[in-house]
Amino acid sequence: MIRLTDVFKVYANGTKALKGVTFTLNTGEFAFLVGPSGSGKSTIIKLLTGEVAPTDGQVVVNGYDMERIRMSKMPYLRRTIGVIFQDFRLIEGKTVFENVAFAMRVVGASNKEIRQRVPYVVELVGLENKINAKPDELSGGEQQRVAIARALVNNPSLIIADEPTGNLDPARSLEILLLLQKINELGTTVLIVTHEKPLVDRLSMRVIAIDGGRIISDGMDGYYNYEVE
Amino acid sequence: MKWSRNRTGYYLKEGVSSIFNHSLMSFASICIIIAFLLIMGSFILLAVNINDIIGGLEDENIILAYIDEYLSEFEARALGAELARTANVSRVNFITREEALERFIGRHEETGRFADVDPTWLRHRFEVFVEDIAFISDTLHEMRTIYGIERVNANLTVARALVSVRTIVTGISVVIIAVLLAISLFIMSNTIKLATYERREEIAIMRMVGATNSFIRWPFITEGFILGFLGSMASYAVLWSLYGIMAGRVYNFEAFFINLVPFSVVSVPVFFLFAAIGFGVGVGGSGLALNKYLKV
Ligand SMILES: Nc1ncnc2c1ncn2[C@@H]1O[C@H](COP(=O)(O)OP(=O)(O)OP(=O)(O)O)[C@@H](O)[C@H]1O
Ligand SMILES: [Mg+2]
Numbered sequence: 001m002i003r004l005t006d007v008f009k010v011y012a013n014g015t016k017a018l019k020g021v022t023f024t025l026n027t028g029e030f031a032f033l034v035g036p037s038g039s040g041k042s043t044i045i046k047l048l049t050g051e052v053a054p055t056d057g058q059v060v061v062n063g064y065d066m067e068r069i070r071m072s073k074m075p076y077l078r079r080t081i082g083v084i085f086q087d088f089r090l091i092e093g094k095t096v097f098e099n100v101a102f103a104m105r106v107v108g109a110s111n112k113e114i115r116q117r118v119p120y121v122v123e124l125v126g127l128e129n130k131i132n133a134k135p136d137e138l139s140g141g142e143q144q145r146v147a148i149a150r151a152l153v154n155n156p157s158l159i160i161a162d163e164p165t166g167n168l169d170p171a172r173s174l175e176i177l178l179l180l181q182k183i184n185e186l187g188t189t190v191l192i193v194t195h196e197k198p199l200v201d202r203l204s205m206r207v208i209a210i211d212g213g214r215i216i217s218d219g220m221d222g223y224y225n226y227e228v229e
Numbered sequence: 230m231k232w233s234r235n236r237t238g239y240y241l242k243e244g245v246s247s248i249f250n251h252s253l254m255s256f257a258s259i260c261i262i263i264a265f266l267l268i269m270g271s272f273i274l275l276a277v278n279i280n281d282i283i284g285g286l287e288d289e290n291i292i293l294a295y296i297d298e299y300l301s302e303f304e305a306r307a308l309g310a311e312l313a314r315t316a317n318v319s320r321v322n323f324i325t326r327e328e329a330l331e332r333f334i335g336r337h338e339e340t341g342r343f344a345d346v347d348p349t350w351l352r353h354r355f356e357v358f359v360e361d362i363a364f365i366s367d368t369l370h371e372m373r374t375i376y377g378i379e380r381v382n383a384n385l386t387v388a389r390a391l392v393s394v395r396t397i398v399t400g401i402s403v404v405i406i407a408v409l410l411a412i413s414l415f416i417m418s419n420t421i422k423l424a425t426y427e428r429r430e431e432i433a434i435m436r437m438v439g440a441t442n443s444f445i446r447w448p449f450i451t452e453g454f455i456l457g458f459l460g461s462m463a464s465y466a467v468l469w470s471l472y473g474i475m476a477g478r479v480y481n482f483e484a485f486f487i488n489l490v491p492f493s494v495v496s497v498p499v500f501f502l503f504a505a506i507g508f509g510v511g512v513g514g515s516g517l518a519l520n521k522y523l524k525v
Contacts (some may be wrong), residue, residue: 106440185287
């Protein structure tokens with residue numbers, strides 16, 4: 001669950017990245033966040049993951065008020081969120097299994113839990129045949145699926161993806177988006193930042209459009225009223 | 230966060246693999262700890278040996294307290310209790326004027342020359358043994374104030390020289406040890422800083438998936454601990470064997486009248502001291518690095 005209420009973000013250098021953003025994404029919902037470069041999309045993602053703090057307004061993520069949350073509580077909020085990045089951020093030299101298991105180890109799972117859960121999630125993203133491969137032996141799409149498996153492994157209630165298909169060809173991109181849609185159907189809230197209009201059109205889901213730090217449209221069925229580049 | 234064997238294994242594995250990722254820096258930090266502890270150990274052994282020699286001198290009767298000649302032997306003996314109560318006095322030994330004369334004659338070859346010396350020309354006296362010759366002047370001063378003590382004599386030249394050597398050695402070693410401690414902490418903290426830098430991507434991912442700060446820190450603290458431990462154990466072994474060789478040489482060299490204190494006398498406290506310093510530098514250095522570098 002995400003709720004932004006009249007959120008402003010001014011960076012230290014004076015850049016006004018967000019100028020009063022308000023929207024809600026309820027539990028179990030799926031939405032795209034679109035907008036031109038520099039419009040403030042990544043800033044919104046960073047507010048949700050606690051990487052930056054809002055200058056004004058309220059940001060609530062999975063019941064945590066991001067302004068009031070104590071630093072010591074932050075890890076526990078982050079465990080309820082799965083984050084996926086454009087550049088995958090896998091650990092080189094660790095296998096698919098280890099990369100995914102890593103996220104479980106970090107939150108204190110036992111070896112037994114890890115051995116049960118990791119193969120299941122890896123299968124969910126369709127990489128069971130590559131479970132012992134290392135990132136440099138995988139295609140871009142496969143690496144992104146490892147990143148998705150890692151985001152999923154701790155069973156988060158919210159998945160946030162910042163341009164998860166930015167490095168992939170259209171066929172792979174569609175594959176990834178369909179996978180995220182499938183995950184949403186299993187009950188996880190999903191928010192995806194993307195530039196890919198044809199894909200957004202195809203999936204017919206809610207689209208939140210932002211420009212110049214303001215929401216300019218928010219509607220269902222892949223509707224949005226401006227051209228993304 | 231609950232403790233588990235699972236985790237401890239993970240921290241150890243990560244700590245060890247990190248050491249090999251930047252083996253040169255790891256090697257440097259072990260070396261500086263070894264250098265530090267060897268120098269410190271040498272000073273400790275030097276001080277122990279000086280103390281041993283000083284202790285030997287303390288066992289020889291350095292102070293003679295002469296009793297007023299108008300006191301009877303009984304009255305003179307009674308002063309022993311008061312002398313023994315003086316600060317820094319370990320024990321006293323009464324010598325009658327007759328015994329004193331015997332000793333005096335015994336020390337001189339042509340005994341005949343003193344055959345007609347009357348014991349009453351001499352005074353009753355006490356041999357006084359002190360605990361620490363560093364404070365001997367105070368002790369002498371206090372003894373002079375006792376009623377019935379006529380004169381107090383002590384041969385202070387050797388004692389004073391040794392005490393000042395000990396003071397100088399202590400002073401120099403405190404300064405050198407402080408400097409070395411600072412250098413060791415600096416190098417250790419740089420090694421750990423490098424380790425966190427090498428792993429910054431991994432740390433970012435750990436944060437993202439909800440690792441607590443302590444979970445992120447433990448592998449680095451473990452690394453510091455391992456380096457400190459290796460350094461202290463290596464320097465202990467080196468110090469032990471070098472000292473053993475030296476003690477053997479001194480023993481064979483007949484011009485020396487002294488023997489070095491055997492290593493076994495200090496082996497246990499030095500072991501724990503080295504272990505504690507290795508631990509302190511390793512864990513302290515990594516703590517310094519993490520505080521500066523691993524902000525949330
Ligand atoms: N750390 C920062 N310090 C200062 N300004 C920043 C910082 N991060 C982003 N900005 C500025 O804030 C504005 C919004 O940036 P943001 O990254 O949110 O855009 P975006 O919509 O994600 O763009 P893109 O599609 O190119 O990723 C931009 O003008 C950017 O230059
Ligand atoms: Mg962006």
